[in-house]
Amino acid sequence: AQTVTQSQPEMSVQEAETVTLSCTYDTSESDYYLFWYKQPPSRQMILVIRQEAYKQQNATENRFSVNFQKAAKSFSLKISDSQLGDAAMYFCAYRGNYGGSQGNLIFGKGTKLSVKP
Amino acid sequence: DSGVTQTPKHLITATGQRVTLRCSPRSGDLSVYWYQQSLDQGLQFLIQYYNGEERAKGNILERFSAQQFPDLHSELNLSSLELGDSALYFCASSDTYLGTQYFGPGTRLLVL
Numbered sequence: 001a002q003t004v005t006q007s008q009p010e011m012s013v014q015e016a017e018t019v020t021l022s023c024t025y026d027t028s029e030s031d032y033y034l035f036w037y038k039q040p041p042s043r044q045m046i047l048v049i050r051q052e053a054y055k056q057q058n059a060t061e062n063r064f065s066v067n068f069q070k071a072a073k074s075f076s077l078k079i080s081d082s083q084l085g086d087a088a089m090y091f092c093a094y095r096g097n098y099g100g101s102q103g104n105l106i107f108g109k110g111t112k113l114s115v116k117p
Numbered sequence: 118d119s120g121v122t123q124t125p126k127h128l129i130t131a132t133g134q135r136v137t138l139r140c141s142p143r144s145g146d147l148s149v150y151w152y153q154q155s156l157d158q159g160l161q162f163l164i165q166y167y168n169g170e171e172r173a174k175g176n177i178l179e180r181f182s183a184q185q186f187p188d189l190h191s192e193l194n195l196s197s198l199e200l201g202d203s204a205l206y207f208c209a210s211s212d213t214y215l216g217t218q219y220f221g222p223g224t225r226l227l228v229l
Contacts, residue, residue: 033217035217042222043205043222043223044220044222044223045207045220045223046119046220047218047220050217091160103148103150103172103173104162104165105152105160105162105218106162107159107160107161109159
């Protein structure tokens with residue numbers, strides 16, 4: 001069974017600085033998707049970024065980028081120029097991509113990010 | 118705003134009762150997923166429907182059931198409620214069977 005591990009329960013960053021959140025996963029599949037979701041205090045789950053395993057190029061969305069290391073099964077999220085609004089729980093998630101695979105997301109336990117002004 | 122709507126936002130009920138949570142997916146999305154978020158279990162997948170048919174089951178209790186209607190909205194029914202069922206219940210939708218999932222705002226259930 002696939003598992004997702006976020007080893008940093010809490011992280012803190014100074015406003016305008018850069019922070020990297022770690023995520024590792026375990027799977028025997030070769031084709032899959034990885035996601036980062038943000039959950040602010042409102043509890044809404046917001047998609048931050050998506051990475052297809054077959055793509056070697058790391059995904060980027062404005063200030064958010066990932067470092068995807070398929071062989072190491074590592075998927076870290078880098079937030080540049082951190083803003084107060086980035087303070088939230090961040091969840092790493094895995095989803096298989098086989099035709100017969102369940103389409104559900106498997107989540108890590110999350111990393112709580114604080115941003116200091 | 119993801120385009121996924123969930124009602125009600127909050128629900129307070131007593132043990133032993135039954136409740137129904139409702140989800141309307143984004144326009145055009147055929148797939149609906151239900152997740153439960155609790156402090157001790159984290160985010161867990163419950164069940165998936167695709168175009169009216171059940172497609173996958175996760176850690177869903179027998180006391181819980183769901184369905185997806187012809188207009189594609191979905192309902193999650195929770196019965197014989199226990200204190201441990203208190204959680205945030207999310208609905209997510211995607212346009213295809215394996216598409217990117219967009220989450221609704223959730224229904225916060227408190228069982229007293």
